[in-house]
Amino acid sequence: MYGDTSIQKPIEIAEPTSEEQARLAEIFQQKIDDGIKIEPQDWMPDAYRKTLVRQMSQHAHSEVIGMQPEGNWITRAPSLRRKVILLAKVQDEGGHGLYIYSGAETLGTSRAEMIEQLQTGRAKYSSIFNYPALTWADMGTIGWLVDGAAITNQVALSRCSYGPYSRAMIRICKEESFHQRQGYELLLTLSRGTQEQKDMLQESVNRFWWPSLMMFGPNDSDSPHSAQSMKWKIKRKSNDQLRQEFVDATVPQAEFLGITLPDPDLKWNEERGHYDYGEIDWQEFNNVVKGNGPCNKQRIANHIKAHEDGAWVREAAAAYAEKQQRKNVA
Amino acid sequence: MTKETKISENEWPLWEVFIRSKAGLDHKHCGSIHASDAEMALESARDVYTRRSEGISIWVVPSNAITASKPEDKESLFEPADDKIYRHPTFYDIPKGAGKM
Numbered sequence: 150m151y152g153d154t155s156i157q158k159p160i161e162i163a164e165p166t167s168e169e170q171a172r173l174a175e176i177f178q179q180k181i182d183d184g185i186k187i188e189p190q191d192w193m194p195d196a197y198r199k200t201l202v203r204q205m206s207q208h209a210h211s212e213v214i215g216m217q218p219e220g221n222w223i224t225r226a227p228s229l230r231r232k233v234i235l236l237a238k239v240q241d242e243g244g245h246g247l248y249i250y251s252g253a254e255t256l257g258t259s260r261a262e263m264i265e266q267l268q269t270g271r272a273k274y275s276s277i278f279n280y281p282a283l284t285w286a287d288m289g290t291i292g293w294l295v296d297g298a299a300i301t302n303q304v305a306l307s308r309c310s311y312g313p314y315s316r317a318m319i320r321i322c323k324e325e326s327f328h329q330r331q332g333y334e335l336l337l338t339l340s341r342g343t344q345e346q347k348d349m350l351q352e353s354v355n356r357f358w359w360p361s362l363m364m365f366g367p368n369d370s371d372s373p374h375s376a377q378s379m380k381w382k383i384k385r386k387s388n389d390q391l392r393q394e395f396v397d398a399t400v401p402q403a404e405f406l407g408i409t410l411p412d413p414d415l416k417w418n419e420e421r422g423h424y425d426y427g428e429i430d431w432q433e434f435n436n437v438v439k440g441n442g443p444c445n446k447q448r449i450a451n452h453i454k455a456h457e458d459g460a461w462v463r464e465a466a467a468a469y470a471e472k473q474q475r476k477n478v479a
Numbered sequence: 480m481t482k483e484t485k486i487s488e489n490e491w492p493l494w495e496v497f498i499r500s501k502a503g504l505d506h507k508h509c510g511s512i513h514a515s516d517a518e519m520a521l522e523s524a525r526d527v528y529t530r531r532s533e534g535i536s537i538w539v540v541p542s543n544a545i546t547a548s549k550p551e552d553k554e555s556l557f558e559p560a561d562d563k564i565y566r567h568p569t570f571y572d573i574p575k576g577a578g579k580m
Contacts (some may be wrong), residue, residue, distance in 0.1 A: 160574070188550075190547065190549065190550050191550050192550070215546040237530075240530070241530070244526070244527050244530060247510075247512070247527050248510055248527070251512070252510070253512045254493070254511065259490060260490070260513065261490045316510075317510070320509075324530075359515035426553065435531075454536075463491070466491070466515035466516075467491065467515050469515065469516070470515040470519075473516060474516075
């Protein structure tokens with residue numbers, strides 16, 4: 150998912166090398182336990198810093214790569230109203246990426262470094278963006294399901310122990326609500342349209358339902374490294390807890406749309422007070438994470454191309470700034 | 480806020496962004512932005528941080544121009560104020576008869 154790194158090898162926690170280090174580590178954990186936020190200049194264990202850089206950069210990359218499937222439809226929006234909405238949403242995703250890069254830079258890793266890691270495949274991003282947006286209905290489904298899943302995750306992250314990450318999440322959550330609502334409204338419009346439009350809606354949801362559930366990451370039983378993130382309060386709820394929240398919120402919305410979700414095992418469990426759902430195809434998930442999804446190569450190639458095509462702008466702006474500075478000095 | 484950022488050769492400098500959300504309120508720190516100069520920093524800050532009328536005024540400050548106190552100096556800087564309770568109005572007993580004060 151956006152900020153889930155539990156599929157990756159955990160960052161090892163070094164034993165304290167001195168009494169002073171052990172004392173600092175103890176104070177650090179006490180602050181976390183007491184609900185006091187950690188700020189950039191505060192002492193923090195190396196592994197906490199590294200875990201955050203990994204998670205935040207992965208999250209920022211997801212926002213930025215997430216601009217591609219939707220950006221693909223801007224010129225084909227069916228009305229000016231839908232076009233301005235889509236433009237605003239894609240711009241928001243870029244903005245969200247920047248908020249999180251800005252937060253991650255407070256940990257001492259530069260944005261240029263993080264972007265290099267993305268482009269060379271050393272950093273990951275949410276696997277959901279490796280699926281193509283094939284129809285106009287996908288613009289609605291992405292807003293409703295993908296942003297819906299992202300909100301579930303990000304609301305929890307807004308209580309994260311690292312101040313800059315938590316503040317970025319609060320900002321983002323305020324804006325994500327627009328993303329989900331515009332998507333659902335788009336789908337509602339299709340659901341009241343022609344049979345062809347209804348079919349397009351159902352087909353789109355069929356494709357995005359399972360990948361959206363995968364956004365929350367592996368089952369808790371297969372996510373042994375999450376415990377440390379929970380202890381540090383980087384993660385506030387487990388993958389399965391968040392996934393269940395999302396399913397419970399989404400099923401009634403699907404019923405209201407008059408569509409079905411592609412899971413024969415999906416049913417209300419009176420005893421648990423939750424919806425039961427079927428087994429996720431983790432083989433597909435792992436395959437996409439490994440780079441073999443439908444769009445992995447294209448997404449990164451586009452990112453690199455945009456970055457390289459913009460090089461002359463960056464150079465020109467830097468040269469201009471330097472010239473102005475020289476003028477001011479003279 | 481002041482941070483040891485490894486700036487690679489071609490990366491634009493970092494600026495801290497402060498926004499006044501409405502007249503009568505302070506400018507408040509909201510994040511940072513990379514820009515080649517002050518003018519671009521203002522324009523980019525507008526695009527990134529005020530897409531929904533979040534502000535009526537923006538300050539941008541080069542990140543390396545900010546001097547920040549260190550967390551480890553917290554005690555020497557701020558603790559001396561803790562035992563000066565006579566600086567607070569609640570330290571003083573004023574009889575009810577004296578009226579609102």
